[in-house]
Amino acid sequence: MVELSPMSRFTAEDACHEVGVDELFFSVTDAEGIIRQANDVFVRLSRHGRDELIDAPHHIVRHPAVPAGVFHEMWANLRAGRPFAGYLRNRAGDDSTYDLLATVTPLPDGGFLAVSTRPVTGHLDTVRDIYYAVNDLEHRVLSEGTDRRDAAEQGAARLREELAGRGFGTYRQLQWEILPDEVAERERRSGGLPGREGATGPLAELLSAVRDLFAALDSFMDAQRDIAGTTASLARAGERLDEETAAAVRVSGEMGRLDIAGPERTLLLAPLQVWNTMHGAVGEHTADLAEMLRELEANGARTRFHIALARLHTTMTADFAAGLDNHPSGDDSSAAAIPSLTDALRAGVAEMNDRVAEHQRLSRRVSSKVRSVVSLMEVPRTMIADWLVDSDVEQLADNAQQLVAEVNRAVEGASASIIELERLGERLVSETTPQLEALRADVDRISAATTAYLGQE
The missing domain is CATH 3.30.450.20 (PAS domain)
Structure with a gap:
């Protein structure tokens, strides 16, 4: 057994x-x-x-x-x-x-x-x-x-x-x-946000405010998914740049061991020595960039968590509101439960505000770091490109020609990664998030409508 x-x-x-x-x-x-x-x-x-x-x-x-x-x-x-x-x-x-x-x-x-x-x-x-x-x-x-x-x-x-x-x-x-994934899948399977036909007065306002808040949170989550996609793309572009620059460094080391002497050796190796020198500095910047992107990704994950939690609280509020009559009856327990939910929603919006401020701070740092990487790479990249155009590669030995071809591929790959980094860095700082004032206003409307509902004669 x-x-x-x-x-x-x-x-x-x-x-x-x-x-x-x-x-x-x-x-x-x-x-x-x-x-x-x-x-x-x-x-x-x-x-x-x-x-x-x-x-x-x-x-x-x-x-x-x-x-x-x-x-x-x-x-x-x-x-x-x-x-x-x-x-x-x-x-x-x-x-x-x-x-x-x-x-x-x-x-x-x-x-x-x-x-x-x-x-x-x-x-x-x-x-x-x-x-x-x-x-x-x-x-x-x-x-x-x-x-x-x-x-x-x-x-x-x-x-x-x-x-x-x-x-x-x-x-x-x-x-x-887990929470954003669970809430999204639950919403996909569910019958939608609870509602009530024929609502009037404070109850109608309560249901309207709940729907507006849910829609605003939906837009906020969509924006966060876009930001997450840009952040992931930036990380991949940074990794590719590291790989391509490291490949060029490896090839330059192999060239240094070739049996070539005199001016030809200087002509062949001098640009690569500049590349090697710049690679160390660029490597420090790309390592910093990778760390910033990890912070940005964590901040985004935390933001999506709080949006998902607010969506769950909003759905719970809608569920209570949908079960109410237009005027309070003997049992007001459903309406009396809503203030705790609005307290939680207010705290959630405050946390989202902090996350948005942190995103803006980090995205500015990321954009600045990307510009530094692009600037550092410009001189060696241009030098290598000119060297590849001006060198009489066909006069070199076969093994040297193969290494030059590898350098060419690595530099082209690095150039593509730099262009991608620059484009994504600009996109990151230009991506907007919904105005949190609208979320606060909707929560205040829910609170005011609940108070008005409970205060009806």
């Missing part, structure tokens, strides 16, 4: 129930993690009564299959004032289970907003394998007498090791990738 790992046993034994793609989980807790609000989806799929959930700790739905190290990372993010996104498995009141992509956002009052959705991408399979390894470690050290706090810390360390082995420097880098 095959021995299953602890997490595998949970997977094999638990009955799972399906979460619909349009079912969003909503809850708000206080600073201690005590549930203060929960939507109908959360109540229904938790298989607990609402009276059991309200005032209960949120870990009432925690499943032991999720490693403690994951929650250790979650709290590290939340205590630093940053939102968290990650895959969780919950255990319902009847011991059945359901998988979620959970997001948790700090609120101004010290509490936390959780909005979760069904996982719909292949990222879950990768993360599940990581969880298996982390959970096995935690079970082993617990069985050896380690206390739960230390086991969670060891689990978090193992989690980071597993992520590093898959190309993620930190857990934050993982969540920057």
